[in-house]
Amino acid sequence: MRELARVGNRCVILTSDSNQLARVPSLTQSVLVQEVEGMTLCWIRTMKYSVAKSMRRILSWLDFEFRLWRMPKSSLPKPDAIVVSSLSLLTILNGFWLRRKYRCRLVLEIRDIWPLTITEEGGFSRWNPLVLGLGMIERLGYRHADEVVGTMPNLGEHVRNVLGYARTVHCIPMGVDEASLAEASPLSQEYIDAYLPEGKFIVAHAGTIGITNALDVFMECAQSFQHHPDICFVIVGDGDLRAGYQQKYAHVRNLIFAPRVPKQQVQSVLSRCSLLYFSVHPSKVWRYGQSLNKVIDYMLAGKPVVASYTGYPSMIDEADCGCYVPAGDAEALRREILRYAAMPVDQRQAVGQKGRDWVLQHRRYPVLAARYLDILFPVER
Incomplete structure (x- = not known):
């Protein structure tokens, strides 16, 4: 409007x-x-x-x-x-x-x-x-x-x-x-030090932590990577299930729960991550496709995106900036994370850049x- x-x-x-x-x-x-x-x-x-x-x-x-x-x-x-x-x-x-x-x-x-x-x-x-x-x-x-x-x-x-x-x-x-295209507001050094470790391959989910976000697979995957000290999982946000997840997975050292940030700082968080993730429950709703603000933000960050999503594909596949794995399949997600973690940095950056270029052209x-x-x-x- x-x-x-x-x-x-x-x-x-x-x-x-x-x-x-x-x-x-x-x-x-x-x-x-x-x-x-x-x-x-x-x-x-x-x-x-x-x-x-x-x-x-x-x-x-x-x-x-x-x-x-x-x-x-x-x-x-x-x-x-x-x-x-x-x-x-x-x-x-x-x-x-x-x-x-x-x-x-x-x-x-x-x-x-x-x-x-x-x-x-x-x-x-x-x-x-x-x-x-x-x-x-x-x-x-x-x-x-x-x-x-x-x-x-x-x-x-x-x-x-x-x-x-x-x-x-x-x-x-x-x-x-258009406001999100302006220079992102910087994060405090305290936030960076506490939640976004340097030198790690960071797999991140940013957004609400609730029932519809289907984050159980993300948690299970993080748990399976406990013996990979170079890979960590970060959840940025708040929601009804956050406290329960924190309690249940408190023993998983490579899983970090970061506080939500203002909208103008979201891109600053995403820019410090290696691979961005979203998930949905298996549902007939997704047969008709998705157009999630979260995916727009992810692609705009110029990072590869992997999604636990079974439904009509769009955006990520059109831009060739990531991949879909079957919703609920933790092993398929694990394989994709390992693939991206082994990918040369410049190649991974090129994949992410394709997403940013596509979303700026079409969205x-x-x-x-x-x-x-x-x-x-x-x-x-």
């Missing part, structure tokens, strides 16, 4: 203040309107929740939809196009109403495939009333939105499975934040915004 605004479009974002992934202002009224970087940003005060898997989260979604429907809109510009960006899928219902009201185009953007994610990874039955209800709304969105966009490259297959017929689905993946937001405009206004452009 920021890039669309930069090229002369009037952009308005309507969002909830219960968003846990953004810096949210404190609202004393029902709606707070801000002008930010050429955009109009409307925060809607919504019921808060603290636990992702809870009834209160569902109630928060419903509360947002009701308040969005009731919100006075006379001061907002008449839209030429509306993008409903999941999650939550419920907002497509407001989208249908707003499309009819303003006679504009409606785009459904999928960033997380629900309800598939909660049946595959959340333990919900496919017959759960919430799953059935979300499935009905998902079908309505796929069938009646003017365009469907996904951040994952193979969403079209999922849409075809849901509808029983194919329709055009566009991919606009996650991109490179800058000005490039993605131009593609998005072609979807929003196909006749005009």
Whole structure:
């Protein structure tokens, strides 16, 4: 939206203040309107929740939809196009109403495939009333939105499975934040000395340490390398499972738990590592591909990437900057780590550089915004 605004479009974002992934202002009224970087940003005060898997989260979604429907809109510009960006899928219902009201185009953007994610990874039955209800709304969105966009490259297959017929689905993946291209903030020498040992081959995972991050294989692999003093494993971040992992693997001397760092220091951490790692659980969700911010950050660091990932391949294979091993297979991961550790440094650097070059060519937001405009206004452009 920021890039669309930069090229002369009037952009308005309507969002909830219960968003846990953004810096949210404190609202004393029902709606707070801000002008930010050429955009109009409307925060809607919504019921808060603290636990992702809870009834209160569902109630928060419903509360947002009701308040969005009731919100006075006379001061907002008449839209030429509306993008409903999941999650939550419920907002497509407001989208249908707003499309009819303003006679504009409606785009459904999928960033997380629900309800598939909660049946595959959340333990919900496919017959759960919430799953059935979300499935009905998902079908309505796929069938009646003017365009469907996904951040994952193979969403079209999922849409075809849901509808029983194919329709055009566009991919606009996650991109490179221009701010991350600026010089990274340096780490303190104390942090470096404590968590990033010099002269070691460092295999690193940076990000949340939670259930969905599937880090058991990483831990098992680190344990199997205890007799390789030249190889160490570093986890940078925080999360629900960190304390449990630290206790369980306290005896593994080559496994280091480093504190999370501010976003502007992430590249400084990654630049001091040798091989970067991410993992997922085996799940049908990944059949449709991934576009993870973590992978963008890794590739931008110019380091090889190895992923425990069974699904539709993208990015890493396209750039030829690393490899995938089957999710859950610790022995396959071990073999790849040994291969990269034995690789000459200049060859390993060349592999990582291919990732950085590829992501800068294909994932800058000005490039993605131009593609998005072609979807929003196909006749005009």
